[in-house]
Amino acid sequence: MQRFAKLLDQLILTLSRNSKIRLLTDYFKTVPDPERGWAVAAITRDLEIKSFKPGMLRQMAEQHLDPVLYGLSYDFVGDMAETVSLIWPTTHGTNYLPTLSDVVETLDQATRAETPQIVEGWLNALDPTGRWALIKLITGGLRIGVAARTVKIALAAYGEKPVQEIEELWHGLEAPYTELFAWLDHKAEKPINAARAPFRPVMLAHPVEEKDKERIDPSHHMVEWKWDGIRVQAVREQGVARLYSRTGDDISGAFADVVESLEIDASFDGELLVYDPDKPPFAVRSFGDLQQRLNRKTVSKKMRQTHPAFIRVYDLLWLEGEDLRSLPFSTRRKRLEKLFEAHDFARMDLSPLVDFDDWESLAQKRAAPPLDAIEGVMIKKSDAVYVPGRPKGEWWKWKREPFIIDAVMLYAQRGHGKRSSFYSDYTFGCWRDVDGKRELVPVGKAYSGFTDEELKKLDKFVRNNTLNRFGPVREVRHEPDHGVVLEIAFEGLNKSTRHKSGVAMRFPRINRLRWDKPPSEADELATLEAML
Amino acid sequence: MKFSELLHPTPAGLYCPVGDFYIDPVRAVARAVITHGHADHARAGHGAVLATPETMAIMAARYGENFTNHRQPLALGEKVKINNVDVSFAPAGHVLGSAQAVVDHQGLTMVCSGDYKRRPDPTCQLFEPVPCHVFITEATFGLPVFRHPDDRAQMRDLLASVKRNPDRSHLVGAYALGKAQRIIALLRAEGYQEPIYIHGAMQKLCDLYESFDINLGELRPATLKDGEGTPQDFAGKVIVCPPSAMQDKWARRFPDPVICFASGWMRIRQRAKQRGVELPLILSDHADWDELTTTLEEVDAEEIWVTHGREEALVRWAELNGRKAKALSLVGYEDEAE
CATH class of the missing domain: 3.40.50 (Rossmann fold)
Known part of the structure; x- marks a missing residue:
């Protein structure tokens, strides 16, 4: 437990993903089974531990400490696990330290009545960091800023395997993952994913650059619209149906309406979108509407009615026991079309093909797509087999040009890690009229898109033009004739009730610095509103 | 003599009307007793300053030689009289030269401990508890979550x-x-x-x-x-x-x-x-929760006054342990910089 606690403690304070991966691989190297496997499960949230109510812990803490002192401490610290771990009195003489495996296995066997006493014994034995990790673990909220994906990458790095192989196995494995580690340690064969409806690692596309165009022959390629949703894989096998994200996370819970509608044994690759229930199927709605359904474990009945989801399918990976991935794309496409002729799927339709005669006509289609939910085109080689990862020269994405506006820098905040001495995160605004007065209203925040040299110049501007300081944030001068104009590129715009301006940008970044332009010439909020 | 007749809080800091001096005043005064050299306790511009030679040197290094008109150095363990009030310094263990100001008058002893810690520090003298009627303590880390490790x-x-x-x-x-x-x-x-x-x-x-x-x-x-x-x-x-x-x-x-x-x-x-x-x-020059409460028990004062920090919790502890305590709510002392 102490080693696991130390790992969590280090992970929480580590900013860079590479350093997190290094900490994890070091842990896998030095910690034996089953301890390391339980740690993987705990971090990837695959660990089902008997719930232990936070209220029980507070009661236990208050048995050792005055409730007023506990309350003052909690108010100051702001985190229950941390408060209890710090105020818990140190008991001398208890020297048996539980391992993570002890904790998981013991709690699995213990009755609800026994649990508090067992936990109390562990809290007595552990140090504050150990207690903190134990409480986080048993109250089910590690929140240490490590994505499941990062753990899979670390496992792959540890075993020197492609991460897709880990993703492919993932849903067939069970904690504490001893089979997986045996394979990664070269002590056993690769485990066979016996689980039904497994995830198949996805194939990704490269962005088209000018130099690529001559290599891409229209007669050997097929084109589809690029939909502005999220990439998913929908699988059904012998009664088991699942929906996976592109990295293999199971998101069935949030999209039960879609999962329930899978009526044949197959594995589809497509784009998850939401549609307007009051219009004929499937009138695609904005990404903002889809976002309301994302990152939820379950979705209310009302949400399912007002924001119904469906999949616009563009590939077929597996059908009734047959793996189609080694077939050329054109063949898979034909099989897919046939399937859609034979079935009327309640929550799926087929992503249509787009004619590709030459680059010029395709450029026109890309510039003026028939629907807002289209963010460009996908160009796929007709004979491409389906390979996980991002193989060169097989699939291409050609996104439409980003939206561009000129905005004025209003606030700047210091960055993290290597950028902690630079003001690198900028809030910018556009003009609007309020009672006849022109004022700047914040419309977004950007922290990328500039070179190191430009960052130095921006940082210098911030330091020399600070109006106010609010902790790590500085307000910078933004007068009609004095300030910085940032040319902002962004992918789309959503209505937002949370932002003062009423709009929220998708993926805003700095396209260019307009030192030449006075702030008075930056764009109006009305320009943005017109894009909605 | 009531305790507050010997020392009481004012907007400028703790004031001794009998001796006509302030302890760690937050604004310029005629006569100041300074416990240690941190900027929120030791400010420039007082008419006269009583402090340890180390604190005096620190103030001169920070504010220049003219930080006061009159310097009156007093070594740890020594005693002077200011207008009939005995003032002496006991080590506080906080930083080099840090002292507790011990104020004695007509058999009444009040100790203003300034900032202090109890664990050994190679750069300053170890804190010495002084039995007293009133002990004036800080409470920067006055919550039971603060137990500084080794x-x-x-x-x-x-x-x-x-x-x-x-x-x-x-x-x-x-x-x-x-x-x-x-x-x-x-x-x-x-x-x-x-x-x-x-x-x-x-x-x-x-x-x-x-x-x-x-x-x-x-x-x-x-x-x-x-x-x-x-x-x-x-x-x-x-x-x-x-x-x-x-x-x-x-x-x-x-x-x-x-x-x-x-x-x-x-x-x-x-x-x-x-x-x-x-x-x-995790390294602090202030007493943690255990050091604070141990000190309060050791000095065994009739009354505990808490100057700055998490006063409420320390006063609560005193209440639970049958000790009389109150928060002075002095302003001007910072603890974020610690």
């Missing part, structure tokens, strides 16, 4: 990280007076003999510590001379700087530094995270 273990963590990351520099943020020198001395005590690099703002105070025979080993300025050396020269080195410098342009000269911060606040994980600290060092 200093030496914290230093060993730092040295282990230095060893593990030979390609990175370790930037240790530490308060320029006291904390910085204590860290250097503790690292030396752990056997670290490499040169330690210091921020320019610390040079004067480190020299001052050396002049009081506190050996800090080889210190070098953390600067790159024009045309000589490269940032890579700082790889594997320990650099000590004021906390504010860690996020300043100054810090850019170091290769991929491990940001360390030495403070009692580092006990709270979110505080470390918010400041972007990679290696928190």
Whole structure:
């Protein structure tokens, strides 16, 4: 437990993903089974531990400490696990330290009545960091800023395997993952994913650059619209149906309406979108509407009615026991079309093909797509087999040009890690009229898109033009004739009730610095509103 | 004599009407008794200052020789009379020269402890509890969540990280007076003999510590001379700087530094995270919860006055333990800088 606690403690304070991966691989190297496997499960949230109510812990803490002192401490610290771990009195003489495996296995066997006493014994034995990790673990909220994906990458790095192989196995494995580690340690064969409806690692596309165009022959390629949703894989096998994200996370819970509608044994690759229930199927709605359904474990009945989801399918990976991935794309496409002729799927339709005669006509289609939910085109080689990862020269994405506006820098905040001495995160605004007065209203925040040299110049501007300081944030001068104009590129715009301006940008970044332009010439909020 | 006739809080700080002096006043007064050299306790511009010779030297180093019209140095353990009131200094263990002001008049003893800690510190004299009628205490870390771990273990963590990351520099943020020198001395005590690099703002105070025979080993300025050396020269080195410098342009000269911060606040994980600290060092010059409560028991005063920090919790503890205590709610003392 102490080693696991130390790992969590280090992970929480580590900013860079590479350093997190290094900490994890070091842990896998030095910690034996089953301890390391339980740690993987705990971090990837695959660990089902008997719930232990936070209220029980507070009661236990208050048995050792005055409730007023506990309350003052909690108010100051702001985190229950941390408060209890710090105020818990140190008991001398208890020297048996539980391992993570002890904790998981013991709690699995213990009755609800026994649990508090067992936990109390562990809290007595552990140090504050150990207690903190134990409480986080048993109250089910590690929140240490490590994505499941990062753990899979670390496992792959540890075993020197492609991460897709880990993703492919993932849903067939069970904690504490001893089979997986045996394979990664070269002590056993690769485990066979016996689980039904497994995830198949996805194939990704490269962005088209000018130099690529001559290599891409229209007669050997097929084109589809690029939909502005999220990439998913929908699988059904012998009664088991699942929906996976592109990295293999199971998101069935949030999209039960879609999962329930899978009526044949197959594995589809497509784009998850939401549609307007009051219009004929499937009138695609904005990404903002889809976002309301994302990152939820379950979705209310009302949400399912007002924001119904469906999949616009563009590939077929597996059908009734047959793996189609080694077939050329054109063949898979034909099989897919046939399937859609034979079935009327309640929550799926087929992503249509787009004619590709030459680059010029395709450029026109890309510039003026028939629907807002289209963010460009996908160009796929007709004979491409389906390979996980991002193989060169097989699939291409050609996104439409980003939206561009000129905005004025209003606030700047210091960055993290290597950028902690630079003001690198900028809030910018556009003009609007309020009672006849022109004022700047914040419309977004950007922290990328500039070179190191430009960052130095921006940082210098911030330091020399600070109006106010609010902790790590500085307000910078933004007068009609004095300030910085940032040319902002962004992918789309959503209505937002949370932002003062009423709009929220998708993926805003700095396209260019307009030192030449006075702030008075930056764009109006009305320009943005017109894009909605 | 009522306690408040000997000392009572005023907007300028604790005032002794009989002796006509203030203790650690937050604004300029005619006569000040200063417990230690931190800026929120020791301010420039008083008519006369009574302080230990070390504190006097610190004030002169920070504010210039003319920080007061009249200096009256008083060594730890010695006593003077100010307008019929006996004033003496007992060690407070906080930083070099830090003292508790012991005020005696007509058989009534009141101790203003200033800031203090109880654990041994190679750079200052150990705190001595003085039995008294009224004990005036700080409460910077006056919550039971604050139990500072062993200093030496914290230093060993730092040295282990230095060893593990030979390609990175370790930037240790530490308060320029006291904390910085204590860290250097503790690292030396752990056997670290490499040169330690210091921020320019610390040079004067480190020299001052050396002049009081506190050996800090080889210190070098953390600067790159024009045309000589490269940032890579700082790889594997320990650099000590004021906390504010860690996020300043100054810090850019170091290769991929491990940001360390030495403070009692580092006990709270979110505080470390918010400041972007990679290696928190829980090291404080203030008493933790156990030190505070032990001290209150040892001095066994009839009344406890709490000056600044988490007063409410310490007063609550006193109440639970049958002791009389009140919060003075003095303003002007900062604890965030610790």
